[in-house]
Amino acid sequence: MSESGKVIFLHVGLVALLLALNFVLPAYHHGNIARVMVLASYAIGYNILLGYTGLLSLGHALFFAAGMYGMGLAIRHLGFSPAPALVMGVATGAAISAAIGALALRTSGVAFMIVTLMFAQAGYLTILLFGKWTRGDEGFVIQQAERILWGIDLSDANNRYLAALVLFAICLFASLYLVRHPVGRVFVAIRENEERAQLLGYNVFCYKLAAVVASGTISAAAGAVYGLLFGYAGATFATVQYSIFPLLWVLLGGMGTVIGPFLGAVFMFYLIDLSSGLTNAYMLIAGVALVLLTLFAPQGIAGEIRRRVWGWLP
Amino acid sequence: MDFGPYLMLATLEGAVLAAVLALMASGLSLVFGVMRVVNVAHGEFYMLGAVFAWWVTSFVGGGPALAFVAALIFAPLIVGALAVLADITILKRLEYDPERTIVATIGLLYIMQQVTLMTYGADARPVVPPFNARLALPWLEWADGGLQVFWPWGLSITSYKLFVIIAAVIVLLGLRLMMTRSRIGLLMRASQLDSETAQAFGIPVERVYALVFGIGAALAALAGVLIVPIQQAHYLMGGDALLLSFIVVIIGGLGSLGGTIVAALLIGLSDGIISVFFSPTLAKIIATILVALVLVFRPQGLFGGRAR
Numbered sequence: 001m002s003e004s005g006k007v008i009f010l011h012v013g014l015v016a017l018l019l020a021l022n023f024v025l026p027a028y029h030h031g032n033i034a035r036v037m038v039l040a041s042y043a044i045g046y047n048i049l050l051g052y053t054g055l056l057s058l059g060h061a062l063f064f065a066a067g068m069y070g071m072g073l074a075i076r077h078l079g080f081s082p083a084p085a086l087v088m089g090v091a092t093g094a095a096i097s098a099a100i101g102a103l104a105l106r107t108s109g110v111a112f113m114i115v116t117l118m119f120a121q122a123g124y125l126t127i128l129l130f131g132k133w134t135r136g137d138e139g140f141v142i143q144q145a146e147r148i149l150w151g152i153d154l155s156d157a158n159n160r161y162l163a164a165l166v167l168f169a170i171c172l173f174a175s176l177y178l179v180r181h182p183v184g185r186v187f188v189a190i191r192e193n194e195e196r197a198q199l200l201g202y203n204v205f206c207y208k209l210a211a212v213v214a215s216g217t218i219s220a221a222a223g224a225v226y227g228l229l230f231g232y233a234g235a236t237f238a239t240v241q242y243s244i245f246p247l248l249w250v251l252l253g254g255m256g257t258v259i260g261p262f263l264g265a266v267f268m269f270y271l272i273d274l275s276s277g278l279t280n281a282y283m284l285i286a287g288v289a290l291v292l293l294t295l296f297a298p299q300g301i302a303g304e305i306r307r308r309v310w311g312w313l314p
Numbered sequence: 315m316d317f318g319p320y321l322m323l324a325t326l327e328g329a330v331l332a333a334v335l336a337l338m339a340s341g342l343s344l345v346f347g348v349m350r351v352v353n354v355a356h357g358e359f360y361m362l363g364a365v366f367a368w369w370v371t372s373f374v375g376g377g378p379a380l381a382f383v384a385a386l387i388f389a390p391l392i393v394g395a396l397a398v399l400a401d402i403t404i405l406k407r408l409e410y411d412p413e414r415t416i417v418a419t420i421g422l423l424y425i426m427q428q429v430t431l432m433t434y435g436a437d438a439r440p441v442v443p444p445f446n447a448r449l450a451l452p453w454l455e456w457a458d459g460g461l462q463v464f465w466p467w468g469l470s471i472t473s474y475k476l477f478v479i480i481a482a483v484i485v486l487l488g489l490r491l492m493m494t495r496s497r498i499g500l501l502m503r504a505s506q507l508d509s510e511t512a513q514a515f516g517i518p519v520e521r522v523y524a525l526v527f528g529i530g531a532a533l534a535a536l537a538g539v540l541i542v543p544i545q546q547a548h549y550l551m552g553g554d555a556l557l558l559s560f561i562v563v564i565i566g567g568l569g570s571l572g573g574t575i576v577a578a579l580l581i582g583l584s585d586g587i588i589s590v591f592f593s594p595t596l597a598k599i600i601a602t603i604l605v606a607l608v609l610v611f612r613p614q615g616l617f618g619g620r621a622r
Contacts, residue, residue: 119606284429286421291421313604
């Protein structure tokens with residue numbers, strides 16, 4: 001089989017496997033995997049920036065929350081139906097990521113991380129400030145009646161799983177398409193050596209901005225769908241913790257691989273799920289994982305697979 | 315209370331915050347200046363300082379004063395030793411790569427915070443201040459055609475808060491003397507300027523780094539010990555402190571110790587004053603955005619010279 005064939009086979013295979021799981025999984029894991037697929041979409045968005053463009057953001061919770069609140073507030077206060085609300089969420093995310101990107105990309109390296117962290121923190125505080133509309137930390141519930149998209153009730157477990165799978169498949173293939181497209185190649189060139197990419201005549205700033213917007217928009221889409229599928233929007237999703245999670249998933253799964261974010265999200269989700277049965281200090285697992293990963297496996301799971309077995313993994 | 319005394323009270327409260335902030339931020343600034351490591355776990359060292367202070371004072375008998383002195387000595391030592399250990403086992407092995415150390419210190423942050431949650435618990439616990447006399451403060455006002463001294467109700471500061479301010483000033487002077495006058499300070503400055511050349515001249519750069527990381531953490535812990543009689547020790551107290559010290563270090567210019575202290579004064583005082591007049595959340599939002607913009611448009615800080 002040609003390399004291209006293998007790549008398509010692997011990713012279509014993953015989506016098919018997830019579709020098949022819909023019919024066999026017990027209820028508890030069925031719900032979990034639905035959640036993981038939405039979170040993995042968030043991680044896919046993050047990976048475009050970290051894995052392919054080499055920019056480490058500590059403020060992606062802002063984009064996730066922008067999608068979630070853009071969607072949620074439109075339903076709650078403007079009386080939107082789900083479809084336009086979703087569009088609203090994604091558009092909010094795109095606009096905010098463009099604005100943040102234009103500012104933050106004037107810095108690089110460590111300063112970029114801190115600036116994104118600061119903007120995300122300002123975003124979180126803004127949600128608290130407008131507690132009258134956003135209900136702050138407490139958050140608000142999106143009623144079942146407001147979650148019917150084109151006649152499909154998204155609060156039903158089966159529909160929710162399939163909707164999550166649709167989002168995941170769109171993000172997975174969009175990301176696969178992007179990294180094999182010439183634009184994605186330029187992203188990688190910037191990651192490997194920014195000065196050389198500039199010397200070759202690419203407008204590095206524009207490409208980096210495009211990467212931030214693509215990444216932020218996918219993250220916002222994941223946030224909007226998360227809010228719609230699970231019927232809740234809260235300020236917790238804008239905290240630093242939700243900026244650290246995608247970093248963790250991508251590092252664990254393997255940055256710069258299309259399939260890695262999903263692997264990382266599944267592993268970490270179940271690791272935290274298992275440990276939260278034992279202790280309420282479940283974030284300890286996340287901390288230990290971060291330290292061990294940076295020390296011993298900076299390539300992550302899919303990175304190791306690529307290095308040892310499948311050199312063609314995109 | 316009238317406006318004048320009210321403002322003075324806010325200024326005094328701000329000065330206490332500024333003192334603690336200056337200690338903590340100079341630790342962060344020292345680590346960034348010498349090692350080029352952004353220590354995201356710095357707030358947790360502060361939290362550990364406060365928690366160890368509670369722990370030490372609850373074990374040592376002989377009155378609050380003796381217990382507090384013991385905490386003042388042991389808590390920074392324990393935290394400094396932990397930081398040295400973290401440096402040797404983790405940061406050194408990452409070869410102090412800026413981006414990877416950030417990720418590793420985020421991991422350390424969660425490890426310290428969650429281990430504290432598992433052992434110390436989720437409660438906020440107080441430490442009794444060693445002395446806490448209430449000092450009323452006078453206020454001058456024009457009345458009946460002449461300047462008169464009077465003692466407005468509520469305008470006062472405790473002796474402990476004054477002690478915090480004085481202690482911070484002494485420690486910061488000591489730190490400055492160490493950096494400029496002592497041999498170890500010379501080694502630190504040499505490693506900061508050019509670690510490879512320093513190594514070539516026989517300076518044990520790795521040991522200097524471990525020491526710097528330890529001192530930085532101990533400064534944060536000291537700040538934690540000093541604040542715990544005013545605020546209680548809680549496992550989540552590191553987050554806000556970290557954000558504030560980031561703000562201070564960035565405004566002061568990354569890695570510049572003098573700038574850090576000026577910025578701590580500015581932020582501490584203005585935080586006390588601004589939060590009197592605005593909603594604290596709004597004040598925080600404005601501060602965070604301003605700082606991000608400073609980093610974007612003036613990365614050398616407001617007081618720093620040109621970045622090398």
